[in-house]
Amino acid sequence: MKRNRRVWGSCSMDDSPRRHALDIATLAAESVNWDIFLRAHLDILNDRFNRASDGSYAQAGRQTYVMELEELEIAVPDLLLGTLLRAENTNAGHYVASANRTGRAITESKEAEAIAQRLLAMIADPELDLYNRAVLYYAYLNYNGHLEDEALQGRNEKALEEAMAGIPKELRGKRR
Known part of the structure; x- marks a missing residue:
C-alpha cells in the first residue's frame, strides 16, 4: 500500500x-x-x-547511498552498469538509471576505479551498440566530473579519448 x-x-x-x-x-x-x-x-x-x-x-x-548496497554485499558494479544499459527485450521491471546520478554513485563506491575501467572498456567495445556506448560515455563524464582529484580527472579524460577512438567522428562531437 x-x-x-x-x-x-x-x-x-x-x-x-x-x-x-x-x-x-x-x-x-x-x-x-x-x-x-x-x-x-x-x-x-x-x-x-x-x-x-x-x-x-x-x-x-x-547522497546516493551506494555504500549501503556495498555493505549488503550486492554486486554494485554489475548493478550500476546493468541499470545503465538499454535494450528492447528487457523485463518490464528493468530499472533504467540516470547516467548523471550513476556517475556520481560510482565516485562514492569503494570499487570506483574498477567500475570506471569497465565503463571505458564498454565504451570502446565495437560489439556494443552506439546508443549504449553514448549512455556509458555520459555516465563516465559524470563520474569524472564528480571527482575531486584534478590530476586524476585529466588522466581520465585522456583514457576516455582513447576509448572513444572507435566511435564515428560525427558522434564524438567536440569536447572542451
Missing part, C-alpha cells in the same frame, strides 16, 4: 519523497522482499522523485 502512494516534494529542499522511499526500502528489507528493496534504493540513488520544482543547488546534498 505504501508503494502505491505518490509523494511529491514541494521544492528542491523537500526530502519527503526520499524519506518515503527509505521507509519502503526499510519495510522491504524487514519483510525480506529484495526486489522492492532494490527498486526503492535505486530510486534514492537516482533521485527519481517528483518535485514541484527542483533547483540544481539542492542536488549536491542528496
Whole structure:
C-alpha cells in the first residue's frame, strides 16, 4: 500500500519523497522482499522523485547511498552498469538509471576505479551498440566530473579519448 502512494516534494529542499522511499526500502528489507528493496534504493540513488520544482543547488546534498548496497554485499558494479544499459527485450521491471546520478554513485563506491575501467572498456567495445556506448560515455563524464582529484580527472579524460577512438567522428562531437 505504501508503494502505491505518490509523494511529491514541494521544492528542491523537500526530502519527503526520499524519506518515503527509505521507509519502503526499510519495510522491504524487514519483510525480506529484495526486489522492492532494490527498486526503492535505486530510486534514492537516482533521485527519481517528483518535485514541484527542483533547483540544481539542492542536488549536491542528496547522497546516493551506494555504500549501503556495498555493505549488503550486492554486486554494485554489475548493478550500476546493468541499470545503465538499454535494450528492447528487457523485463518490464528493468530499472533504467540516470547516467548523471550513476556517475556520481560510482565516485562514492569503494570499487570506483574498477567500475570506471569497465565503463571505458564498454565504451570502446565495437560489439556494443552506439546508443549504449553514448549512455556509458555520459555516465563516465559524470563520474569524472564528480571527482575531486584534478590530476586524476585529466588522466581520465585522456583514457576516455582513447576509448572513444572507435566511435564515428560525427558522434564524438567536440569536447572542451
